[in-house]
Amino acid sequence: MNKVLKLFKQKKPIIGLIHLKGNTDEEIINNAIKEIDIYKQNNIDGILVENYFGNYYHMESILGYLKNEESELVYGVNCLNMDVMSFDLANRFNAKFIQMDSVVGHLKPRDDYSLEAFLKKYRSETDACIFGGVRFKYQPILSQRSIEEDLKIGMTRCDAIVVTQDATGQETSLGKITEFRNIIGDFPLFVGAGMTLENCDKN
Numbered sequence: 001m002n003k004v005l006k007l008f009k010q011k012k013p014i015i016g017l018i019h020l021k022g023n024t025d026e027e028i029i030n031n032a033i034k035e036i037d038i039y040k041q042n043n044i045d046g047i048l049v050e051n052y053f054g055n056y057y058h059m060e061s062i063l064g065y066l067k068n069e070e071s072e073l074v075y076g077v078n079c080l081n082m083d084v085m086s087f088d089l090a091n092r093f094n095a096k097f098i099q100m101d102s103v104v105g106h107l108k109p110r111d112d113y114s115l116e117a118f119l120k121k122y123r124s125e126t127d128a129c130i131f132g133g134v135r136f137k138y139q140p141i142l143s144q145r146s147i148e149e150d151l152k153i154g155m156t157r158c159d160a161i162v163v164t165q166d167a168t169g170q171e172t173s174l175g176k177i178t179e180f181r182n183i184i185g186d187f188p189l190f191v192g193a194g195m196t197l198e199n200c201d202k203n
Contacts, residue, residue: 002159002160002187002188003129003159004097004129004131004159004160004188005188007046007074007096007097007129008045008046008074009045010045013045013046013074014044014045014046014195014200015044015045015046015047015048015076015190016035016039016044016046016047016048017047017048017050017052018032018035018036018047018048018049018050018062019050019052019053019054020032020049020050020051020052020053020054020055020058020059020062021052021053021054022053022054025058028053028054028058029058029061029062029065032049032054032058032062032065033062033065036062036065036066036073040071040073044073045074046073046074046075046076046096046097047066047073047074047075047076048075048076048077048078048097048099049062049063049066049075049076049077049078049095050077050078050079050080050099051078051079051080052080056079056082056085059077059079059089060089060093063075063077063089063092063093063095064093066093066095067093067094074096074097075095075096076090076095076096076097076098076099076128076129076131077089077090077093077095077097077098077099078098078099078100078101080101083098083100083118084118084122086098086099086100087122087125087126087128090126090128091125091126091128095128096128096129097128097129097130097131097159097160098126098128098129098130098131099131099132099133099162099192100130100131100132100133100158101133101136101137101138101139101162102132102133102134102136102139103115103119103130103132103133103134103154103157103158104132104134104143104150104151104153104154104157105134105135105139105141105142105143105145105147105150105154106136106139106140106141106142106143107142107143108142108143108144109143109144112143116157119157119158123157129158129159129160130157130158130159130160131158131159131160131161131162131190132154132157132158132159132160132161132162133161133162133163133164133192134147134150134151134154134161134162134163134180135147135150135163135176136162136163136164136192137164137165137166137167137168137170137192137193138166138167147179147183148183151180151183151184152183152184155184155187159188160187160188160189160190161180161184161187161188161189161190162189162190162191162192163176163177163180163189163190163191163192164191164192164193164194165193165194167193168193169193169194170193170194171193171194171195171196171199172191172192172193172194172195177189177191
């Protein structure tokens, strides 16, 4: 069984984002803890801590809080624009997964070899699962490969593929989700943006 499927009790897990928003350090931390409590009360399957608004040190604080809670809650991390620190944070705070906004497709062919080597090295040094974006929002397409080729490479670089549309909050089209699913088969696939109560049953 794929290691991602072992993480969650549900076949189609829902992961809530902690974006670390607030006007002061104290407000950011307090807001994050309140959001975590709301997610837990509503039986969320997992939590992703991301520095979309806050910074690296806020992530350290919240990951430390989650680690010290010693609950069964599955949590992960995405250190935007500095993937190497996601691996460090995951290892130090026992995060079960790391999200990388792109594991293939966004680099020129010459630079893609460096990413391949990076992932080989750091994946060998962590127990965390890697959730890897392909054709992810805001990412350029520079690989000079087809989407099918990039997805097949992506499957060798991560434990689950993450699909989005073009922008934060924008609904990920069923057409794009279906295209990905048809190419990757039963490999784990997460919808990474635009999921709502109204559209979740379609995915």
